[in-house]
Amino acid sequence: MVPSRARKRGAAVATVMTAALIGIGVGAGTAHAAGWPPLQRGGHLYGGTNGTGAVTEADLGDFGTCHTPADPVSSAQIVSGSASLVLYPQAGCGGSWAWASGSLAQSNLPGQALSYRVVTP
Numbered sequence: 571m572v573p574s575r576a577r578k579r580g581a582a583v584a585t586v587m588t589a590a591l592i593g594i595g596v597g598a599g600t601a602h603a604a605g606w607p608p609l610q611r612g613g614h615l616y617g618g619t620n621g622t623g624a625v626t627e628a629d630l631g632d633f634g635t636c637h638t639p640a641d642p643v644s645s646a647q648i649v650s651g652s653a654s655l656v657l658y659p660q661a662g663c664g665g666s667w668a669w670a671s672g673s674l675a676q677s678n679l680p681g682q683a684l685s686y687r688v689v690t691p
Contacts, residue, residue: 606676607647613655613671615643615686619678628655633688636663642682648675654691657683 605620613630617623626639630653638661646669648655654673659665661684669679673691 609647609649609676611649613648613650613653614646615639616645616647617641617643619644621645621647621676628686628688630688633690636685636687638685642684643679643686644682645678646671646675648673652690653688655686656689657686659683661685663687
């Protein structure tokens with residue numbers, strides 16, 4: 571049998587863990603309030619940081635083709651099980667760096683991107 575003191579300690583640990591998990595959820599809500607739109611299926615490219623500014627919807631079904639959105643991209647959000655994005659700082663999918671998203675991502679880019687390519691994750 572577990573002594574009463576150990577049971578209380580276990581309950582306290584469970585309470586702290588629950589509060590931490592709830593805090594993570596609240597933190598995510600705070601990030602949303604700071605600018606990120608709710609997660610939505612597809613690929614969304616934003617002109618501003620934290621999911622703000624002009625929005626371009628990425629064509630996730632067009633694998634391998636280099637796309638040039640009308641506006642430069644500073645942040646991206648992608649929710650897809652079968653596609654991810656690689657963004658480039660120059661038109662024509664070129665430049666000194668490339669940023670790859672994975673199939674579930676919400677992130678600011680290291681710099682403005684002028685083109686992207688859809689790839690498999």
